[in-house]
Amino acid sequence: MSRYIAKAAIRGANLIVSEAEKMLQEAIKELGPETPVVFTNTAYYLPVILGFTGIEVQTLGDLQQVIDYAKKLLHPVPGDTLWLPYLGETLDCGVATLLAEEAIEGIRFARGLQPEPIPGLQLTGTSFTSPDGNSQEEEGGFANGPIDDVQLRAWGIQLVDGRMPGFAAIVGAARSNEAAVSIVRELQQRNILVFLSGNVNGRSIIHQLMEEGVEMGYDTYIVPFGTDTISAIYALGFATRSALTFGGLSGGQARDILLYNKYRVFAFVLALGEVDDLKYATAAGALNYGFPVIADTVIPQILPTGITQYEHVISMPFDDIEGETDAEKARRLVQRCIEVRGIKVKITEVPIPVPYGSAFEGERVRRADMRIEFGGRNARAFEYLRMADFDEVEDGKITLIGPSFEDVEVGGAMNLGILVEVAGRKMQEDFEPVLERQIHYFINGASGVQHIGQRDITWIRFSKAAVEKGFQIKHLGEILYARFHADFGSIVDKVQVTLITDEELFQEWLQKAREAYQARNIRLADMTDESVDEFYSCTLCQSFAPNHVCIVSPERLGLCGAYNWLDCKASYQINPTGPNQPVPKGICLDPVYGVWQGPNEFVYQNSHGTVERVSMYSIMRDPMTACGCFECIAMVIPEANGIMVVSREDPSMTPVGMKFSTLAGIAGGGLQTPGMMGVGKYYLLSKKFISAEGGFKRVVWLSKILKETMRDELQAVCEREGVPDLLDKIADGDTATTIEELLAFLEEKGHPALTMDPIF
């Protein structure tokens, strides 16, 4: 253990705890002890404090006990003469630092000083339907502040399936803007989440990226927390909540939360620029989680492994890194970080002239930055993937039939058809839509290229910057060829891509594609739970929620919304020992509740004996468990004799007096809770949606966002259920936020649930 680091970290911890205490006393004096302390959109109060101590901080007054706790963890600064093994003291002081830092952020929230104002900073949002959509509505000018629970869950599936291997908490400022951009681009290309905070001489990496026009926000995996080290606490709050959300752990289980992070959350701290006492102290806090620290300046190192899996603290002075340019040096620095944390990165080399990686998936190409678009208002684009015979497909053949866009004016539009033909011994016609849906993710991975929609409502934009770097239509083919081989190599042996701009051929293939879409729709509609002999399991989330098992049937997709029965079937073909295993139905024990012997046995075995039975069609009796990635939560409202369905995109209050984030804490973690379950939103449309309790007619309250975005599909369900005006009889956040309001609304509208058999 380095005495220098121990001394600095312990001194920093002592100072920040006493500063937090002083700030708290002043705040209580000015605002009163009852002033609320709330981080935005989270059910985990102040998550680091909750994780370590179990204290649910809600007011300024509650913070006093946190400070007292932190003080107990402090130690005297090591003397200059007597050398001791300081690791324990340093780690304790690290925890005290984290508690104090989160308390400070809580006080700042109470004073309205968070998220931090950063003039000129625009963050990209989370979801949108048009690239020009909400840009005008964004006010901007603020850092992100803590990540909300909705986003944490939305990233959940990517964190567990390895698409997002971990996160990097970057503190400080890079040597140059070039180095800053290069560092985040390298991390983005590896799909590693980037959290930004801290400054050096008043300048933060956030400023550097802003100057270089790098888009920041949830969509690009770059989240600016604030310009001081204290805001780095949000990164550790994110880590703590990962354990609470997906690991089924509770506040106060400090040791388990730390171990969970050590083994399951692949994160590291990258300190850019000088390291002061507080940065050492915060780094000591991060070490508790098993997160190593890498600095680009000369600092003492802690090389033996232990608390972290590899080295604890690494110094890699930027000037000493080999490389001709700052960008090259930055690349080597990132490589070292990945080595030290042992992050498993899976990337596919795609031979295109722009950077490529999942982190670019959320990038927008606004009209002003656009060179050309395919589809949208002024043109049409479609994508069609079909299976063909081996001799019809020439592997690697990429053809553009028709003109390129050189003659189209800047900002113009043209028609484009993307025809992907694949051949493979294990390929099946049923996999066509599964593979076709991947085109969206594959194309979006290119920096400066944006893909929205699917089938014949595809909409692709190329940015001016991408085209200047040499990006052409044929590169879409290169991307698809490389990615289909890399990701689906076990079912796809040959891939050929034809890009069609020739008008006559375009119309011809558009017609053929539409016929195929129609045929697929009919096939999917015919696919029922009765028509198959086996369901599929999904245990992908067991790396995060060890006892959770999803059983996916044709009429019930995975609760994350990302895996339906066909996806699982394809996934099993790709990886026969992977998380999607066939589950033979076996003897039917109860056709109404959807209980089969096969799924029961599978769930018992794979939940490690914690779940004995599972009903596929019931929320009341042995409902399916949930990990934490669910799109919606369905919950019984006994007073209304029905259920409510809350979307994870809905931050508003529900009639049961809890928001989604609070409900999610009860529903997740692989626990079986009768009356409550996590579901995928498309399960609402299934005939088997809680059919044991009466199906969709039981829904008495539905998040408005679901009502609006799925109106047509839900209307069809209402008609199928024999109550065409049912959707208008279902309350939402605008019409009812309490049980009383809900009951009055249901009575007034004559909701069918009120006259159905008792749900209990």
Next chain:
Amino acid sequence: MERLTLYVPAMYADHHVLRVRQILSELEGVANIVASSAAKRVILEYDPTHISPPDIERTLSDAGYPPNQDLPLPKLPNHPEDGSAWYSLIQRVTETERKDLEMAGDFRRY
């Protein structure tokens, strides 16, 4: 312009750097401020016809950053009689627990 270097122990973290830079940049005749929380030092240039070093130091002191004055560390309770966490809450172990071993491993193989 003349150069001034100040030792500011209270500037031990980067949120203080932001504050110190803000205070100094509001002073007339002060330019090119470099504040380092690692070195706890501020280097700046000032125009002696507008402002003097004592004025700069006084401004900093008023804002809670007195130059050349060590920051007192909080008084800690005496171990172990106080029942502090070090002695009472945290169990120190020297062997790896079975639970930890079970959690290890290449669980992300898929």
